Amino acid sequence: MTTIDLHPEEMLDAARRGTLAAGAVEDLRAHLGRCAACRLSLTLPDDLQAEGAVTNADDALLARMVSGALLATGGAPRVEVERPRRVRAGGAGWAVAAALFALLVGGGGAAVWSMGGTAYVRKIVPEILQLRRRAPAPERPAAPTRAREQVAAAPEIVPVVEPAPLAPPAPPPHLPRLHVPLPPPRASADELFADANRARRAGDVPLALRRYGELRRQFPGSREEITSRVVVGDLLLSEGPTRDALASFDGYLATSPNGTLAEEALVGRASALMRLGRRDEEREAWTRLLREHPDSVQGERARRRLSELR
Amino acid sequence: MSAAERRGGPLARDPLAELLDDANAGNRDSLGRILAATAPAVLSVVRVILGSDNPDVPDVAQESLLAVKDALRSFRGEASLVQYARQIAVRTALAARRGRGARDRLLERFRRESAVLPTEDPGEDPVLRARRTKAFRGLLDELPEEQAETFALRVVLDYSLDQVAAVTGAPVNTVRSRVRLAREKLKQKIEADPELWDVLRGEA
Numbered sequence: 001m002t003t004i005d006l007h008p009e010e011m012l013d014a015a016r017r018g019t020l021a022a023g024a025v026e027d028l029r030a031h032l033g034r035c036a037a038c039r040l041s042l043t044l045p046d047d048l049q050a051e052g053a054v055t056n057a058d059d060a061l062l063a064r065m066v067s068g069a070l071l072a073t074g075g076a077p078r079v080e081v082e083r084p085r086r087v088r089a090g091g092a093g094w095a096v097a098a099a100l101f102a103l104l105v106g107g108g109g110a111a112v113w114s115m116g117g118t119a120y121v122r123k124i125v126p127e128i129l130q131l132r133r134r135a136p137a138p139e140r141p142a143a144p145t146r147a148r149e150q151v152a153a154a155p156e157i158v159p160v161v162e163p164a165p166l167a168p169p170a171p172p173p174h175l176p177r178l179h180v181p182l183p184p185p186r187a188s189a190d191e192l193f194a195d196a197n198r199a200r201r202a203g204d205v206p207l208a209l210r211r212y213g214e215l216r217r218q219f220p221g222s223r224e225e226i227t228s229r230v231v232v233g234d235l236l237l238s239e240g241p242t243r244d245a246l247a248s249f250d251g252y253l254a255t256s257p258n259g260t261l262a263e264e265a266l267v268g269r270a271s272a273l274m275r276l277g278r279r280d281e282e283r284e285a286w287t288r289l290l291r292e293h294p295d296s297v298q299g300e301r302a303r304r305r306l307s308e309l310r
Numbered sequence: 311m312s313a314a315e316r317r318g319g320p321l322a323r324d325p326l327a328e329l330l331d332d333a334n335a336g337n338r339d340s341l342g343r344i345l346a347a348t349a350p351a352v353l354s355v356v357r358v359i360l361g362s363d364n365p366d367v368p369d370v371a372q373e374s375l376l377a378v379k380d381a382l383r384s385f386r387g388e389a390s391l392v393q394y395a396r397q398i399a400v401r402t403a404l405a406a407r408r409g410r411g412a413r414d415r416l417l418e419r420f421r422r423e424s425a426v427l428p429t430e431d432p433g434e435d436p437v438l439r440a441r442r443t444k445a446f447r448g449l450l451d452e453l454p455e456e457q458a459e460t461f462a463l464r465v466v467l468d469y470s471l472d473q474v475a476a477v478t479g480a481p482v483n484t485v486r487s488r489v490r491l492a493r494e495k496l497k498q499k500i501e502a503d504p505e506l507w508d509v510l511r512g513e514a
Contacts, residue, residue, distance in 0.1 A: 006490060007489070007490055007493050009471055009486060009489060010471075013470050016468065035493075035497065036497055036500045036501070036507070037493040037494070037496040037497035037500060038493065040442055040445065040446075040496065040500065041465060041493065041496070043442065044442060044443070044446055044465045045465055045466070045468045047439045047442050047443050047446075048358040048443055048446070048465065048466055049354075049358075050439060051357065051358055051361075051362050051439070051440075051443050052353075052354035052355065052357040052358035052362070053354065054350040054353050054354050054357075058350070058353060061353065061368055061371070062346075062349045062350060062353060064368070064372070065345075065349045065352070065353065065368075065371055065372050065375045066342060066345045066346050066349050066375070068372050068375070068376070069345050069372070069375045069376050069378075069379045070338060070341065070342055070345065072376055072379070241362050241363050241440065242363050243362050243363065275363075275365075276363075276365065277365045277368060278368075
């Protein structure tokens with residue numbers, strides 16, 4: 001077993017920081033072709049950073065954390081820390097903490113405070129990025145020199161390697177080929193929305209979410225895209241991370257507080273907050289639903305939940 | 311983490327550290343500023359280690375910030391104060407995960423970690439990302455304590471082997487060995503999970 005086989009920690013670091021020497025790229029590529037764990041590790045920090053992102057939606061929680069830590073200083077009995085308590089908003093301590101937090105971290109805008117600073121994975125050597133996007137092919141023959149020169153001279157030509165299975169039985173080898181990506185035909189917002197809805201109705205949630213995502217990127221602010229936020233919120237509420245469902249409902253309500261789907265968005269928002277254990281905000285959400293939609297079919301549920309939250 | 315920190319180079323001046331003496335002397339304003347500045351880092355790390363949907367995140371984040379406050383007197387300026395807070399959060403969250411692991415694992419079986427809205431990188435598939443991070447958290451539950459901490463510092467905080475060694479007090483070769491064992495375990499885990507295997511083949 002060579003050094004490469006023993007997981008090239010320094011090479012992985014260098015690849016992530018964009019400092020991998022050109023001569024080491026093939027070595028690392030060869031290792032990554034064999035080692036799924038290193039391949040996963042190469043992208044994990046960015047995956048985790050995305051998952052751990054702290055946004056403005058967390059301001060209340062952060063203020064409570066700071067307030068709780070301050071309250072535990074001196075005055076509050078230290079023993080309570082043993083099992084952390086949920087610090088309720090209110091009182092001078094919370095106000096001080098909130099003010100401090102607002103002062104230091106900032107309030108408005110859509111800034112995302114992320115765990116690891118800049119997303120330096122973008123500096124990763126292009127070849128490694130290629131591996132990240134497509135699974136590496138073990139024992140892949142090196143691309144012909146001529147083809148590689150063409151890649152360097154014409155950035156729009158991207159070498160594409162068919163993903164090869166990494167487990168036995170070994171697949172027939174795939175030869176690298178050059179692929180000139182053409183711009184995909186641009187569907188209209190209406191068509192994309194219809195495609196996404198078809199996928200959703202067929203139960204293909206990942207495909208539906210990809211289509212809704214395309215709609216969001218290509219036609220932000222369109223009627224279909226705004227409507228899709230509630231649909232996406234519902235999908236994520238049942239099948240995906242609750243925080244993202246909440247963000248989707250909030251996105252709809254921020255744009256269309258009186259829209260035709262506002263009632264559904266409010267119910268979704270309250271449900272997401274309930275699942276996240278954000279009781280104060282959940283209480284406000286149910287209260288708002290009853291105030292703005294007193295005849296809501298979810299009115300009884302809202303009232304029942306509000307009584308539980310008292 | 312600054313570029314200098316990542317490379318293990320000299321640290322830039324840390325304005326937060328300048329508040330430390332006051333905070334340790336009982337100045338609540340300085341303490342509040344330090345806590346407010348470190349809280350987002352703490353929350354982010356806790357969210358990563360427990361999972362963003364884990365209902366224990368607020369409590370463990372609170373617990374971690376208290377641990378940061380309690381550890382301020384031990385801060386020796388070897389990293390920035392925010393990095394120091396992240397290290398403490400890693401340890402606190404891992405301990406919480408171990409303590410609550412059985413329940414978490416049960417919950418996670420019923421919680422499909424799938425799609426999220428595309429955010430920074432429209433080319434990235436959030437479904438696949440969630441599966442990868444789920445595998446990482448599953449690994450943390452299966453590794454011995456030292457390996458889990460070492461691997462978490464390496465992956466969550468993106469520390470080099472030298473940096474992990476400095477934080478844990480273990481020799482670099484020990485750190486390397488722990489990381490290698492963690493990677494081998496991860497490899498086995500991937501190979502035993504057809505869904506994850508598919509994800510890593512890019513076919514999902």
